[in-house]
Amino acid sequence: MGKNSDTDTDTAIQSIEWREDHLRILDQTYLPKREVYSDIRDVGRVWEAIKKLRVRGAPAIGIAAAYGFYMGIKELPESTFDSFLVEVERVAEYLEGARPTAINLKWALNRIKTTIQAHKDKPIDEIKEIVLKTAKTIHDEDKRICKKIGENGVSLVKKDAKILTHCNTGSLATGQYGTALSVIFHAHEEGKDLQVWVDETRPLLQGSRLTAWELMNAEIPMKLITDSTAGSIMRQGKVDMVIVGTDRVAANGDTANKIGTYPLAVLAKENDVPFYVAVPLSTIDMELENGDEIPIEERDDEEITTFNGSQVAPKKVETYNPAFDITPHKYITGFITEKGIIEPPFKESFEKLFED
Numbered sequence: 001m002g003k004n005s006d007t008d009t010d011t012a013i014q015s016i017e018w019r020e021d022h023l024r025i026l027d028q029t030y031l032p033k034r035e036v037y038s039d040i041r042d043v044g045r046v047w048e049a050i051k052k053l054r055v056r057g058a059p060a061i062g063i064a065a066a067y068g069f070y071m072g073i074k075e076l077p078e079s080t081f082d083s084f085l086v087e088v089e090r091v092a093e094y095l096e097g098a099r100p101t102a103i104n105l106k107w108a109l110n111r112i113k114t115t116i117q118a119h120k121d122k123p124i125d126e127i128k129e130i131v132l133k134t135a136k137t138i139h140d141e142d143k144r145i146c147k148k149i150g151e152n153g154v155s156l157v158k159k160d161a162k163i164l165t166h167c168n169t170g171s172l173a174t175g176q177y178g179t180a181l182s183v184i185f186h187a188h189e190e191g192k193d194l195q196v197w198v199d200e201t202r203p204l205l206q207g208s209r210l211t212a213w214e215l216m217n218a219e220i221p222m223k224l225i226t227d228s229t230a231g232s233i234m235r236q237g238k239v240d241m242v243i244v245g246t247d248r249v250a251a252n253g254d255t256a257n258k259i260g261t262y263p264l265a266v267l268a269k270e271n272d273v274p275f276y277v278a279v280p281l282s283t284i285d286m287e288l289e290n291g292d293e294i295p296i297e298e299r300d301d302e303e304i305t306t307f308n309g310s311q312v313a314p315k316k317v318e319t320y321n322p323a324f325d326i327t328p329h330k331y332i333t334g335f336i337t338e339k340g341i342i343e344p345p346f347k348e349s350f351e352k353l354f355e356d
């Protein structure tokens with residue numbers, strides 16, 4: 001195994017850690033050049049870390065928000081439960097506003113609010129500690145879920161597979177291991193002779209900056225490509241499967257993921273390449289019927305008009321910078337979840353999953 005054995009618990013990268021009374025994050029905006037860790041002690045800095053993608057990736061965003069929720073309520077004065085609840089809702093709404101697309105943010109906050117309601121007869125200080133305990137549970141569960149996603153996905157990976165992936169879906173984007181990258185880490189661990197095509201993933205380059213860093217740490221053979229190269233290597237028969245992550249899946253299987261995923265899915269269909277989405281159940285939003293209902297985050301012009309601080313477009317140029325796109329479920333071969341591989345028809349399969 002390489003420097004970071006990503007399926008070995010004690011050495012896999014931890015982008016988020018709770019340390020006694022504060023959150024320690026690996027600030028991803030400095031990677032790959034520098035590994036910079038920040039200690040965060042207040043909810044405002046959690047909000048900023050999520051907004052600026054210092055912490056990013058749907059599961060990681062949910063975990064950070066859960067700890068941020070605790071930071072936002074832990075100093076609240078003793079009060080009636082109803083007054084406490086008003087403040088709880090304010091903190092939750094504040095955190096939820098950091099980024100709209102990844103459902104894990106809302107999912108984690110709602111899970112904590114449900115827990116608070118379940119303990120409403122307890123003293124406020126006790127409830128606060130239960131909130132921290134819930135955040136830690138969400139974090140620990142995510143590590144186990146991502147490991148299981150990886151284990152479940154290995155069966156889909158042929159022994160000498162060439163896998164294409166987009167954005168970053170590794171330990172950096174989750175509690176540990178990742179989602180799509182967890183499948184790759186586990187397949188490599190099982191001795192499969194992989195080669196990974198890594199989309200650079202403009203404009204924020206999560207692929208070249210983060211996925212390449214994780215795969216090289218794990219010594220998994222890979223080649224970095226521009227996003228616009230993906231189609232031609234599929235046409236040339238150089239891609240055996242595509243595995244991506246997701247930020248939110250609607251009840252019918254329509255999937256929101258990093259911008260550039262939809263064209264990948266269409267190209268995969270055109271070239272008969274299986275297209276899989278690796279997803280924890282926490283990222284499936286059964287309240288949304290289809291992908292058109294998923295809010296798509298739009299981000300600042302500078303992400304497109306500058307590169308490493310240099311102007312790469314005319315000043316004052318108008319931009320359109322959606323951070324995600326929607327892939328209709330008809331382009332998706334299957335979902336790799338902690339409960340196994342989900343094949344079409346997705347709506348029925350998801351309903352059964354959530355019933356069990």
Ligand SMILES: CSC[C@H]1O[C@H](OP(=O)(O)O)[C@H](O)[C@@H]1O
Nearest residue numbers: 056057058167173245246257258
């Ligand atoms: C395992 S979730 C990863 C998911 O999140 C990324 O978005 P962002 O970097 O903006 O947080 C991307 O959509 C990945 O597929």
